[in-house]
Amino acid sequence: MADLARVLGTGRRRVATIGTLAVLALGTLYGLVRPESTPGILLETLFTTNTLASTLRLSVPIALAALGGIFSEKSGVINIGLEGLLIISAFSAIVAAQSTGSLWLGFAGGVLASVMLAGLFGVVCIEFRADQIIAGLAVWLIALGLAPFAATVLYGQPNVSLTAAETPPTLTEVVAPIPGLSGLVESLSEITFVGALFDAGVTVYMMFLLVGVSWYLLNRTTFGRWVRASGENPKALDTAGVSVSRVRYAAVLLSGVFSGLGGAALSLDLATFGGNGQTMVNGKGFIAIVAYLFGNYNPIGAFLSTILFAGLDALQNGLQIADIAVPSQLIRAIPFVMVIVVLALFGRTRLPSAAGEHYESGEE
Amino acid sequence: MSLRDRVRAVLGRLVAASPTERVLISLASLVMAILVGTVIILVAGRATTCGAESASYYFGVGFCYDPIVVYDRLFLGALGDPLSAGWDPFNRQLAITLRETTVLLFTGLSVAIAFRAGIFNIGTQGQMVVGALATAVAVLWASPLVSGAVGTVLLIPFGILVGSLFGGLYGAIPGALKAYADANEVITTIMLNFVATSIVLYLVSGVFKDPESFANQTESLPEFALFPSLLYDSAYGFSILALLFGLVAIGVLYYVLEQTTFGYNVRTSGLQPRAAEYGGVDAKRIVVATMSLSGALGGIAGAVYVMMVLGKFQTGVPAYGFDGITVAILGGSNPIGVGLAAFLFGVLKSGTTVVQFATDVPRQLIGVLRGLIILFVAMPEFFRLLGRRTMGPSRPKNEGGATATDGGESETEVSTDG
Numbered sequence: 013m014a015d016l017a018r019v020l021g022t023g024r025r026r027v028a029t030i031g032t033l034a035v036l037a038l039g040t041l042y043g044l045v046r047p048e049s050t051p052g053i054l055l056e057t058l059f060t061t062n063t064l065a066s067t068l069r070l071s072v073p074i075a076l077a078a079l080g081g082i083f084s085e086k087s088g089v090i091n092i093g094l095e096g097l098l099i100i101s102a103f104s105a106i107v108a109a110q111s112t113g114s115l116w117l118g119f120a121g122g123v124l125a126s127v128m129l130a131g132l133f134g135v136v137c138i139e140f141r142a143d144q145i146i147a148g149l150a151v152w153l154i155a156l157g158l159a160p161f162a163a164t165v166l167y168g169q170p171n172v173s174l175t176a177a178e179t180p181p182t183l184t185e186v187v188a189p190i191p192g193l194s195g196l197v198e199s200l201s202e203i204t205f206v207g208a209l210f211d212a213g214v215t216v217y218m219m220f221l222l223v224g225v226s227w228y229l230l231n232r233t234t235f236g237r238w239v240r241a242s243g244e245n246p247k248a249l250d251t252a253g254v255s256v257s258r259v260r261y262a263a264v265l266l267s268g269v270f271s272g273l274g275g276a277a278l279s280l281d282l283a284t285f286g287g288n289g290q291t292m293v294n295g296k297g298f299i300a301i302v303a304y305l306f307g308n309y310n311p312i313g314a315f316l317s318t319i320l321f322a323g324l325d326a327l328q329n330g331l332q333i334a335d336i337a338v339p340s341q342l343i344r345a346i347p348f349v350m351v352i353v354v355l356a357l358f359g360r361t362r363l364p365s366a367a368g369e370h371y372e373s374g375e376e
Numbered sequence: 377m378s379l380r381d382r383v384r385a386v387l388g389r390l391v392a393a394s395p396t397e398r399v400l401i402s403l404a405s406l407v408m409a410i411l412v413g414t415v416i417i418l419v420a421g422r423a424t425t426c427g428a429e430s431a432s433y434y435f436g437v438g439f440c441y442d443p444i445v446v447y448d449r450l451f452l453g454a455l456g457d458p459l460s461a462g463w464d465p466f467n468r469q470l471a472i473t474l475r476e477t478t479v480l481l482f483t484g485l486s487v488a489i490a491f492r493a494g495i496f497n498i499g500t501q502g503q504m505v506v507g508a509l510a511t512a513v514a515v516l517w518a519s520p521l522v523s524g525a526v527g528t529v530l531l532i533p534f535g536i537l538v539g540s541l542f543g544g545l546y547g548a549i550p551g552a553l554k555a556y557a558d559a560n561e562v563i564t565t566i567m568l569n570f571v572a573t574s575i576v577l578y579l580v581s582g583v584f585k586d587p588e589s590f591a592n593q594t595e596s597l598p599e600f601a602l603f604p605s606l607l608y609d610s611a612y613g614f615s616i617l618a619l620l621f622g623l624v625a626i627g628v629l630y631y632v633l634e635q636t637t638f639g640y641n642v643r644t645s646g647l648q649p650r651a652a653e654y655g656g657v658d659a660k661r662i663v664v665a666t667m668s669l670s671g672a673l674g675g676i677a678g679a680v681y682v683m684m685v686l687g688k689f690q691t692g693v694p695a696y697g698f699d700g701i702t703v704a705i706l707g708g709s710n711p712i713g714v715g716l717a718a719f720l721f722g723v724l725k726s727g728t729t730v731v732q733f734a735t736d737v738p739r740q741l742i743g744v745l746r747g748l749i750i751l752f753v754a755m756p757e758f759f760r761l762l763g764r765r766t767m768g769p770s771r772p773k774n775e776g777g778a779t780a781t782d783g784g785e786s787e788t789e790v791s792t793d794g
Contacts, residue, residue, distance in 0.1 A: 092562060142755035145496060145562065146705065150751035153698065157743020158416075164738035165420040289692075298566050305560075341578035348570040355564060356557040 057330040058323075064208035066329060068216045069281060070322035071315075073098055073293070075219050076274030077300035078307070078314040079226045080267030086230065086309060087263030088243040088256075088366045089137055090144045093129075093151025094271055095297025101126035101275030102293060103159035106285040107166065109177040115280060118177060122276030123269055129155065130268025137264070138257050141370040152297070160287035170287030179283045180213045215277035219315075222270065226311040239263050243364030246371040256371045271297070295348070302351045306358055317354070321347050397756070398708040404759050405706070405752035406720070413745050414443040417737065426736070441737050453730030454723040469726060471612035474619055475685060477722030481622040482677035483700025484707060484714040484721075485629055486547075486670045491709040492633060493666040494646035499550060499565025500674040501697025502572035507543030507675025509576050512594045512682045512689035513584055514538040519598050527600040532683060535601070539679025540672035546572065547671015548664055555660035561667075569697070577691055586688075593690035603684040613685045621680075623715070625673070630711040642666055674700075699725070702746045705753050 043055035057063060077094040084091035101122035108121020133151050136142045160170035184201060187193045201211035230236040241249040242259040250256050279285045279292065286292035299321050306320075307313025324347040332340040418434070421441035431438035432445070452459060456467035483500050490497035515535045522530050550568060553559040577592065586595040603615035633639035644652040645662045653659050677696060682689055703721050707713030728742045752758070 136751060136755050136758075140755040140758040140761070142751075142757070146750060146754035149498070149701065150747050150754055152747075153702075153750060154744060154747030157740055157745070157747050161416075161738050161740035161744055162420070162423075164740060165424045170740070295566065295570055298563055302563055339578055339582070341574050341581065345571045345574035348567045348574070351567045352553070352559070352564050352571075355559040355567075356553050 053334050054327075054331070057334050058327055059205050060330065061205055061208045063323070063326050063330050064205055065212065066326040067319060067323045068208060068212050068219075070325050071318050072215045072219045072281070073102075073274035073278040073296050074300045074303055074322060075315050075318040076222060076277070077271045077297050078304040078318055079222060079311055080270030080274075081301055082226065082230070082304050082309050082311060082314060083239060083263040083270070084267040085304075085367055086243045086364055087239045087260045088246060088364060088369065088371065089134070089260050089264050090148065090363075090368050091130075091133065091264065091267050092145055092148030092301065093133055093155075093297075094267070094300050095293060095295070096148075096152035096155030097126045097129055097268055097271035098275040098278065098293045098297045099152075099155040099159050099291050100129050101272040102279035102291070103163060103172070103275075103285050103287070105276035106172050106174050106279050106283075107162075109280060110172070110174055111176070113176045115177045115180060118174075118280050119273065119276045122279070123272035126272030126275060127265055127268035130264050130271070131261075134261050134264035138260050138370075144368050156291065159285070159291060163285065163287045172285045172287070174280070174283040174285075180215050180277070180280055182211055182213050183217065184211050186214065213277075213281055215281055218273065218277070222273070223311050223315045226270075230311065235262070240364075242371075243366055246366050250371075250373050256373065260371075299347070299351055302355055306354050309364075321350065324350055395708075395710075398710075398713075401756045401759055402706050402708060402713070402717070402753060405749055408752045409745050409748035410447065412748050413741070414447075416744060417441045417443040417446055417741070420737070424736070441735060445735060446731055446737055446741075449731045449734045450727035451723060453734070454727030466608055468609070468612055469730060471608045471614040472729070473719075473722045473726035474608075474616075475612065475614035475722075476725040477719045478614070478619045478622050479677050479681050479685065479696050480699055480703050480718040480721050480725075481619075481715060482625065482673050482680060483696045484703030484718045485625060485711060486673035486677065486697075487700045487704035488707060488709040488711065488714050489629065489633075489642070489673065490666055490670040491704055492646050493642045493662060494649065495551075495554070495663065495666060495670075496562045497547070497550070497565055497667065497670045497674075498562055498701065499547065499568050499697070500670070500677070500700045501693075501695060502565070502569035503543040503546045503671040503674030504678040504681070504697050505569075505572045505576050505693050506546045506678070507539035507671075508678030508682045508693060509579065509584070509594075509689050510542035510675070511535040511539040511679040512597065515597055515601050515683070516595060519601050523598075524600055527598075528602075528604060531601040532603060535683050536676055536679045539675040539682075541675070543675015543678060544668045544672035547674060548668040551664040551667025551671075554667070555663040573691075580689065580691055584689075591690060594688050596688045597683065601683065602687055603680075613687075615684050618680050618684045622718075625676075626711045626715045633711065638665070699746060702750055705750055 039051045040055060042049065043051035043053075046052050047056065077098055080097070081091055081094050104125035105118045105122030108124075109115055109118025112118070112121075129151060133147060136147045136150075137144050163170045163172050166172075184194070184197055187197050197210050201207045203210075228236075230239065238249060238254055238259045239262075241252075241254075242256050242263070246256045249259065275293070278296070282292075284292075300318070303317040303321060304314040306317040307315070328340075328343040328346050331338075331343050418439050418441070421431075421439035422437075424440050426440040431440055432442035433439070454469060454473045456469040457463060483504060486500045486503070487497055515531055515538075518531060518534060519527065546568065550559075550561045550564040553564050554561045580592045580594065584594050586593055588595075603618045605612070605615050607616055608614050631639075633643065641652065641657045641662050644655065645657060645659055645666075649659060652662075674697060677700075678693075681693065681696070699721055703714055703717040706720070707715070707717035724742050724745065728739045731737055731741070732739050
């Protein structure tokens with residue numbers, strides 16, 4: 013393994029990627045030759061339009077939370093409370109949509125709640141210098157308690173279904189009034205597998221857009237430079253006359269905005285909030301953290317690793333229906349195991365050097 | 377610096393605070409959480425609907441939920457109303473409180489021991505679930521071989537041993553991943569919780585399922601394989617012996633941490649990882665050993681849950697592991713502090729059912745309080761500031777940039793306090 017790495021002149025990230033691709037290629041070949049074998053069924057399930065469609069749908073909350081996490085952590089505040097932000101926004105979005113009857117006010121409600129909780133987290137970490145990990149856990153546990161509590165107060169039970177508003181429209185529905193375009197999109201969406209790209213909900217396109225916007229914001233703007241400096245070398249940023257805590261507040265609030273959109277998309281797409289047990293968010297916030305670590309803090313990398321995790325999740329859903337020897341309860345564990353494997357292989361991601369540390373301006 | 381070093385440094389600062397300060401911070405956090413909880417109860421009481429006659433009035437405004445009643449039921453109700461006449465110390469509600477305390481003691485100790493080595497074990501829940509199923513299966517397997525009082529004497533230690541073994545092995549996984557692959561244990565332990573739930577669901581809905589039952593559960597353990605209920609009625613699912621076992625565990629852990637070389641290595645790894653390594657401590661082995669011990673304690677919590685509370689294994693184990701995080705943080709990761717915090721949380725959990733019986737307040741309130749307590753414990757600086765603002769007469773009140781200006785000085789205050 014190490015020799016191979018030296019030959020390639022790269023780290024083990026590259027080696028592992030090549031190894032994974034090789035295994036995948038061999039599996040694909042075997043599956044193509046013998047379609048009735050387990051790899052064959054796997055392949056068949058993988059390349060259905062349904063699998064891609066649910067991969068994209070499942071990606072939305074994870075990818076958006078990951079984008080938020082990147083900004084926060086790049087600025088020096090490790091936000092382990094993404095899960096809590098997703099929970100609170102998923103719930104608030106349903107409440108707002110149900111009480112106003114407007115889908116878009118639902119999104120606004122979700123984002124508002126998430127930003128408020130992120131703001132609280134920011135004040136606690138930046139103003140009161142709390143331990144970021146413990147404060148993040150607190151954000152998660154508060155949301156985990158508060159959302160089902162409020163749901164029970166308002167609706168008499170922890171699960172809430174949305175009946176007063178529509179779910180987010182799909183692209184086909186959006187372009188339906190436009191004569192020329194609707195026919196084109198219609199025919200594109202009927203292509204096997206890739207057709208799913210043209211018939212997804214608007215939240216999926218929002219995710220595509222925000223991945224690009226985040227990349228641009230982080231790498232090509234002054235604000236992005238400040239965020240990176242705030243995490244890598246806050247002293248230099250301070251010397252340059254930019255307030256480190258303001259940049260960090262902005263980044264933490266931005267993580268609230270992104271996670272809020274993600275949580276709202278999660279619940280509004282399904283027109284329901286599930287508040288039992290770990291709630292409907294069920295670890296997506298934590299998977300988001302691994303996704304951006306795996307993507308090395310690059311929004312596009314984080315998006316691609318999200319697709320990997322969400323794809324596994326979609327695949328296991330498909331496999332539960334397909335006739336395969338492995339029991340469904342065990343298949344359900346695959347994405348979580350994969351997260352651990354990825355983390356073990358790529359756990360040494362370099363953190364922004366001032367992440368997790370409180371910064372105290374010397375002058376002011 | 378790697379994330380591990382940072383987390384350790386932060387934990388080090390947390391543990392380094394003087395014991396008095398930590399007790400004060402824990403108490404203040406509790407009070408603050410209750411105050412914020414009061415506001416939440418009042419707001420929730422406005423949001424819900426009820427008849428005008430059942431509302432309580434404060435400042436001329438009607439609220440459906442009365443926080444005073446809620447807290448009265450929560451705290452006094454959990455003890456079986458000790459202030460009223462004819463209080464029976466062996467009442468049902470107190471038994472439930474002590475039952476919850478017993479399980480929380482072990483999950484709290486599990487999280488606390490990892491904390492002391494600078495490790496966040498969020499996976500106590502999963503380790504408990506794995507230990508609980510292992511105990512149930514092993515004791516069911518062994519129970520036909522023995523019977524009667526001899527059976528009790530043999531099976532209970534056997535069950536605890538199996539639970540701790542499987543919990544320990546499940547805890548060793550994230551330990552090894554952290555030590556040898558540098559995988560962040562916060563994420564791996566959370567993921568392993570999900571994995572444990574899936575695997576256990578698979579096993580209990582298949583191989584180990586009670587064929588007579590519709591629920592995903594094992595067969596019931598024979599009566600003699602359960603913790604004997606002395607003093608308290610057997611229907612309460614509480615055994616004073618298990619509680620005593622928990623108190624012994626506190627003592628043992630305290631001794632191990634404070635008096636043994638292993639404990640010294642664990643503590644220094646948590647406080648000064650670099651210094652510990654210079655001192656010849658094998659940091660990787662300490663991580664794996666601590667996580668195994670932590671997992672074993674989680675597994676024992678599972679064993680106690682099966683052999684005392686439930687009498688079998690069933691899916692949907694309550695969130696004792698997550699409450700263990702709060703118990704450990706509130707108890708300052710000190711075994712004795714954990715004991716006190718476990719009792720407090722036992723009161724909260726048991727009191728919740730009393731509150732639910734007496735009022736319409738949803739039981740999820742305890743979850744909110746749990747999060748709030750952690751939030752406040754996480755920010756000792758908030759209380760220092762609060763203390764200085766309200767009690768420090770020498771300091772002029774300045775708005776806006778007050779905290780930023782105070783910052784540099786309070787750093788030194790922290791160290792002189794500690």
